[in-house]
Amino acid sequence: MTSIALPTTTAPRAVTRATGESRLVRWTLIAMALAFLALTLVLPLALVFAQALSKGLPAYWEAIKEPDALSAAKLTLLIASIAVPLNLAFGVAAAWCITKFDFPGKHVLITLIDLPFAVSPVISGMIFVLLFGAHGWFGPWLLAHDIKIIFAVPGIVLATTFVTAPFVARELIPLMQEQGCEEEEAAIVLGAGGWQTFFRITLPNIKWGLLYGLILCNARAMGEFGAVSVVSGHIRGETNTLPLHVEILYNEYAFAASFAVASVLTLLALVTLALKSLVEWQQRRSSYHPADPEALPERIVA
Amino acid sequence: MPSKTRGVLPGFGLSLGITCTYLSLMVLLPLATVFVRTADLSWSAFWSTVTDPRVVASYRVTFGASFAAALVNTVFGLLVAWVLVRYQFPGRRLVDALVDLPFALPTAVAGISLTTLYASNGWIGGYLDPFGIKISYTWVGITVALIFIGLPFVVRTVQPVLDDLEVEVEEAAASLGAKRWQTFTRVVFPTVAPALLTGFALAFARAIGEYGSVVFISGNMPMKTEIVPLLIITKLEQYDYAGATSVALVMLIASFMLLLAINLLQWAARRRLAA
Numbered sequence: 001m002t003s004i005a006l007p008t009t010t011a012p013r014a015v016t017r018a019t020g021e022s023r024l025v026r027w028t029l030i031a032m033a034l035a036f037l038a039l040t041l042v043l044p045l046a047l048v049f050a051q052a053l054s055k056g057l058p059a060y061w062e063a064i065k066e067p068d069a070l071s072a073a074k075l076t077l078l079i080a081s082i083a084v085p086l087n088l089a090f091g092v093a094a095a096w097c098i099t100k101f102d103f104p105g106k107h108v109l110i111t112l113i114d115l116p117f118a119v120s121p122v123i124s125g126m127i128f129v130l131l132f133g134a135h136g137w138f139g140p141w142l143l144a145h146d147i148k149i150i151f152a153v154p155g156i157v158l159a160t161t162f163v164t165a166p167f168v169a170r171e172l173i174p175l176m177q178e179q180g181c182e183e184e185e186a187a188i189v190l191g192a193g194g195w196q197t198f199f200r201i202t203l204p205n206i207k208w209g210l211l212y213g214l215i216l217c218n219a220r221a222m223g224e225f226g227a228v229s230v231v232s233g234h235i236r237g238e239t240n241t242l243p244l245h246v247e248i249l250y251n252e253y254a255f256a257a258s259f260a261v262a263s264v265l266t267l268l269a270l271v272t273l274a275l276k277s278l279v280e281w282q283q284r285r286s287s288y289h290p291a292d293p294e295a296l297p298e299r300i301v302a
Numbered sequence: 303m304p305s306k307t308r309g310v311l312p313g314f315g316l317s318l319g320i321t322c323t324y325l326s327l328m329v330l331l332p333l334a335t336v337f338v339r340t341a342d343l344s345w346s347a348f349w350s351t352v353t354d355p356r357v358v359a360s361y362r363v364t365f366g367a368s369f370a371a372a373l374v375n376t377v378f379g380l381l382v383a384w385v386l387v388r389y390q391f392p393g394r395r396l397v398d399a400l401v402d403l404p405f406a407l408p409t410a411v412a413g414i415s416l417t418t419l420y421a422s423n424g425w426i427g428g429y430l431d432p433f434g435i436k437i438s439y440t441w442v443g444i445t446v447a448l449i450f451i452g453l454p455f456v457v458r459t460v461q462p463v464l465d466d467l468e469v470e471v472e473e474a475a476a477s478l479g480a481k482r483w484q485t486f487t488r489v490v491f492p493t494v495a496p497a498l499l500t501g502f503a504l505a506f507a508r509a510i511g512e513y514g515s516v517v518f519i520s521g522n523m524p525m526k527t528e529i530v531p532l533l534i535i536t537k538l539e540q541y542d543y544a545g546a547t548s549v550a551l552v553m554l555i556a557s558f559m560l561l562l563a564i565n566l567l568q569w570a571a572r573r574r575l576a577a
Contacts, residue, residue, distance in 0.1 A: 021482060026389055033385040034397070036378045039426075040450055041403050044415040047425060051418060090324045097317035111565065112325055115333070118561040120511025121409075122531035123550045126538060127332040130339055135543055137335065162328055185310050194312035216405070223408025226513035230535060243410040243514070250414050250518070259418075262411040269406035276406075277399045 048266045051259035063249075063257035064264065071237045072245040073264070075153070079241060080221040083161040087217055091168025092210075096198075099176035100184070110173065116165050125159045125230025132158075151233030156241065159227040164217045171213030172206060179205055208283045212276065219272040223265060336554060339547040351548040356524055357533060361552075363520075364530040367441060368509035371448030376502045379456025380494070386457070387464040401457050404450055409514025416447050417519040439521030444529065447515040452505030459501035463494050496571035500564055507560040510553065 021029070053060055063069060094113055098106060116124065130136050132149040142149060149155045183205070187197040203210075225243040232239040234248065242265055249258035340348060351357070385391075386398050404412065420427040420437035427437055437443045467490065475485040513531040520527045530553055537546035 029381065030385050030389055030391050033378070033382045037382065037397060037400065040453060041400055043425065044412060044419055044450065045403065045407075047415050047419050048411060051415075090320065090328075093317040093320035093324075097314060097321055100311050101314045101318075103314075103318070109321070109325075111561070112329065114561070115329055118507060118511075118557045119333070120513065120531050120534075120550075120553055120557070122513050122534050123336070123511070123554060126534060126546060126550055127335050129538060130335040130543065130547065131332060135541065158328075158332075162332065165324075165328060181311060188310055188312070197311075198313075219406045223406075223411075225408060225410040226531065229513075230538065243408045246408075246410050246414065255418070258414060262408075262414060265408045265411050269403065269408070269411075272406040273399050273402055276402065277395070 045266065048259055048263050051255060052263040054259075055256040059256055060260045060263075063254075063260035066257075068236050068240065069242075069245055069261055072240045072242045072261075075156075075240065076222050076242045078153070079156055079160050080218055082157050083164055083221045084214065084218050086161055087165050088168050088210075088214060090165065091170075091172055091213060094169040095172035095176050095206075096202075098173055100181050113166050113169050116162055121163060121224065121226025122230060124163050125227035128155055128158050128162075128231050150231055151235065152239060155231035156228050156239060159231045160221050160224050163224050163227050164221045167217035167220065168210070168213035171209045171216070175206055175209040176202075208279050208286065212279045212283075215272055215275050215279065219269065222268060333554075336547050336550050339543065340551045343544055343548065347544070348548050351545050352552050356528070357530075357549055359525045360528045360530045360533045363441065363444065363527060364510055367444040367448055367529075368506050368512075371445045371452055371509050372502050372506040374445075374449050375452045375456045375505045376498055379453060379501055379505075380460055380498060382453075383457045383460040383464055387461060401454050404452075404454050409451070409512070410518075412450055412515040413447065413518035416450060416515065417443070420446060420519065438519050439523075439527065441527060443519040443521070444516050444527060447519050448509040448512060451512050451515055452509050455504040455508060456498070456501035459504065460494055460497045463497040464490075467493060496567060496574065500567045500571070503560055503564045503567065507557060507564070510560075511557060 020026070094109075097103075098110060129150055132138050132142060132155065134143065134150070136150070149158070183201050184197050187201050188194075192200065222241075223243055224241075225247070228241055229244060229247070232241070232244055234240060234244055236248070240248065242261060246258050246262045246265070249255075249261060343351075382401065386394065386401075417438050418424050420430075420443055422428065422431040422436065422438070424438070430437065437446060471489055472485050475489045476482075480488065511531060513529075513535075516529055517532055520529060520532070522528055522532055530549060534546050534549050534553075537543075537549065
């Protein structure tokens with residue numbers, strides 16, 4: 001058995017005679033689907049930019065370079081730069097032990113990794129208030145030592161890390177399961193070290209899936225609202241992330257400014273979607289052209 | 303199955319150690335606080351908190367709107383997946399990429415955008431207002447936001463199944479005299495049904511916990527348009543930790559049961575596929 005996945009076609013098959021619909025049915029269905037998507041996805045997207053620019057370009061620019069907005073942007077970047085690498089390390093470690101080894105309780109472990117996806121963002125924030133808040137378990141101790149976690153940056157980092165924990169692992173586990181471990185075993189048998197094997201064999205094989213997981217993880221880390229809203233305390237210029245800044249402006253009826261900041265986050269989402277499509281395209285391409293078989297060491301057949 | 307010769311590959315202890323430590327500290331310990339905190343309460347105190355009329359009203363809003371939204375997503379998600387897999391039309395790839403927008407767009411942005419869109423002076427709400435139809439700040443608005451959030455779950459679960467469907471099976475049905483509609487209801491639909499159900503459950507599970515996109519459009523009137531996540535936040539802000547954790551526990555149990563149901567569904571679908 002080879003470790004290389006068979007290429008799967010995602011292009012629509014040529015609709016054939018008896019198994020296709022008539023032109024009329026086909027175009028009616030396409031029109032209905034597109035109308036639904038225009039209503040649910042495209043209109044809200046277009047509205048963000050229309051509202052953002054409703055007071056003109058200078059006002060738009062003003063809203064974005066205002067000090068509170070800038071400090072919110074800085075905080076958002078800081079949070080993502082801590083949460084994403086942490087979950088990257090976790091995701092790779094989790095995928096390695098789950099896909100390369102057999103051990104009891106593996107399925108339980110996989111379910112536990114998914115757990116944060118099943119929890120409401122609000123509850124994800126609340127649990128950290130229960131732990132570190134003024135009335136929380138560690139609250140009195142933290143107060144005595146003058147350490148602030150809730151209504152401060154560490155709380156936002158914790159809540160964001162919790163919410164985004166599964167993303168990288170989720171992408172890597174199915175991918176590495178499909179690839180098996182013959183290539184790594186061959187490298188080890190030929191005398192490569194563990195890290196050498198990981199960086200020279202595993203990493204090139206999983207790079208697109210890894211990138212994909214990172215992109216999704218980053219998008220969620222920068223855009224998280226519910227969990228962050230519970231732990232942040234909404235202190236302007238200190239604990240406001242970009243999504244929270246959008247909320248504050250909106251609630252103050254500064255709609256144009258609110259949508260201006262929102263448009264930055266929307267652009268980020270569009271870049272995420274573009275990168276995601278690019279990665280998927282690369283993944284498909286590389287599955288058509290697996291690494292040159294002659295360059296690979298001979299497979300070990302067990 | 304790939305061979306797993308234990309002992310050849312290094313790093314088992316290290317990777318399992320990192321995984322378990324990280325999961326315990328980052329996920330399990332924090333989640334455990336909900337259970338431990340609620341255990342401080344007596345059963346009757348817990349019960350009267352979670353069956354308080356305002357709390358019950360919020361369950362009704364959250365579960366009702368989530369169910370309606372997941373239902374709409376199931377119908378239109380199947381339609382979108384079908385069109386994307388089966389038909390060729392200009393802009394298909396762009397549309398396919400756009401389906402993931404709700405995953406990528408921060409929920410707060412979706413929330414303010416949908417609210418403005420459906421407000422009585424909005425692009426869509428403006429047309430409906432003369433007929434006395436209100437969407438923003440009503441139960442319908444909550445459903446609209448949840449439809450936005452849940453759509454990709456159904457499309458992305460159904461799409462691969464439709465893609466894998468053998469054309470030969472449909473050809474066989476057609477050559478045996480089945481009308482196109484019969485082929486769809488008797489052959490295609492039963493094959494995608496498990497995936498459709500999984501998509502429904504995923505969209506529903508996401509919807510009951512959703513906060514950011516809903517909180518702007520819902521109007522947040524107690525007893526009428528107050529969702530459970532908002533009620534939890536309200537209780538937290540009043541330092542009613544016991545109340546907040548009790549309601550959160552009910553929601554966690556509902557979510558875990560859904561997660562279990564989804565796993566069972568997927569397991570059953572795989573078994574059917576293998577059979």
